Amino acid sequence: MVSHVYSMGLYGMEAFPVEVEADLSQGLPSFEVVGLPGTAVKESRDRVRSAIKNCGYEFPVSRITVNLAPADQKKEGPLYDLPVLIALLKASKQLDCGTDDSVFIGELSLTGEVRSVRGVLPMAIEAKKRGFRRIFVPCDNAAEGAVVKGLDVFPVKNLPELLRHLTGAEAISPASANETENLISPPAADFADVRGQLQAKRALEIAAAGGHNVLLVGSPGSGKSMLAKRLPSILPDMTFEEMIETTKIHSIAGAIPPGVSLIRTRPFRAPHHTVSPAGLSGGGSIPRPGEISLAHNGVLFLDELPEFSRGAMEVLRQPIENGMVTISRAGGTVSYPCSVMLVAAMNPCPCGYFGHPKRRCICSPQAVTRYLSRVSGPLLDRIDLHIEVPPVEFDELSSDEKAESSAEIRKRVNAARAIQNQRFHGTGITCNARITPDRLREFCPMSEKSRNLLKTAFERLGLSARAYDRVLKVCRTIADLDGSETIEPQHIAEAVRYRSLDRKYWLKEL
Structure with missing residues (x-):
């Protein structure tokens, strides 16, 4: 039978x-x-x-x-x-x-x-x-x-x-979705605990509002990791479609805790620098999602970026550009979405004090060059915001003044993201960082004065075509935070400032 x-x-x-x-x-x-x-x-x-x-x-x-x-x-x-x-x-x-x-x-x-x-x-x-x-x-x-x-x-x-x-002897009751808030990670710490670092906080607010990639460069103890680990507390609310997509990936990876219906908070993945390229991108005979896909719609944090293997860093280049990682095997090809915010942190040299205002760097020029060259130009070009995190002064650390809380920053981020959701409705674009090149002119209108300022910055800094696109997307986000439909000169000036750090370190030494 x-x-x-x-x-x-x-x-x-x-x-x-x-x-x-x-x-x-x-x-x-x-x-x-x-x-x-x-x-x-x-x-x-x-x-x-x-x-x-x-x-x-x-x-x-x-x-x-x-x-x-x-x-x-x-x-x-x-x-x-x-x-x-x-x-x-x-x-x-x-x-x-x-x-x-x-x-x-x-x-x-x-x-x-x-x-x-x-x-x-x-x-x-x-x-x-x-x-x-x-x-x-x-x-x-x-x-x-x-x-x-x-x-x-x-x-x-x-x-x-x-x-x-x-057999009808005893019926099982159908399950219902758990509507309570379920976290895939512990509650994020608050920006109110961070003293000083106003420029870095502002840059992270822009990154969260537009989904932009970030590089934090600073000496040991300046607060790079502290800032990055508080980023989830200001990320915008997830849409239902994003919850479904994120939960599907974690379900495939077997990473959903028992009793959790949907992942309602944006993932924050922080792999160790010993992770392999396959661990980041995914792999196996039957390919499974890697860290970059598990961070889909959230944050992928790479602490001590130059310590990652060259292969691991370079495997990020195509996925963070396209928002999709494709794994090919003899048995077939699979693609996993990986629309992530890449947040990386690093020291400026092996000892960590190159460019420090008060402490002397003990590294030779050759050692600094070798260290910085571990981060390739093409990868650096794909990072929208380059932020220097200076050492915090004693007066700021000992101040009793309460810093702005994550809740207050998140209100502005959610307002900016709401503008983007309305702007991109029906286009398949989720945030400013994902604007396609053919829609840049449509979504990033500029005045003639703003255009001339951007042209001057482009020529003086020697920006690539990719860097131009990314600067324009950051300008769009800054304008959204200001509630401005048109990109103004002050938005251009602020966005360009976040693309000049590589000129201080990389082009100076390489």
């Missing part, structure tokens, strides 16, 4: 339906899984056999063939344990129920417990598109699946509970 049960598969960001067929026939007892299964799928035979026996059912003694269709698509992961078991029970007539409108996803323990799996949200979205009405998932994944409206998501703790539901 042949039975059919439906499940889902995952490749990259895309889910696809999988039909699990089980056939019991005469012959020597065996258990074969076909349909291009991966190692974890092949191992499901032993988990399914033990789960059936330990839950009080009989494992069929016959020639068993399980087919996972479509047979030309690679199947990976333990999520097929549950549908394979249901298909076997139906084929052996130990279970009699209709499952044509249902999808089953879950890993089994040897005792029949249902364990969490990766990628439930994108699979639930695809199941809804395919017309399925019900999906059975592990309890730990039910909250993220319940985000999909019009699909009943049933949380399953163990096999006996599921079988009682399918």
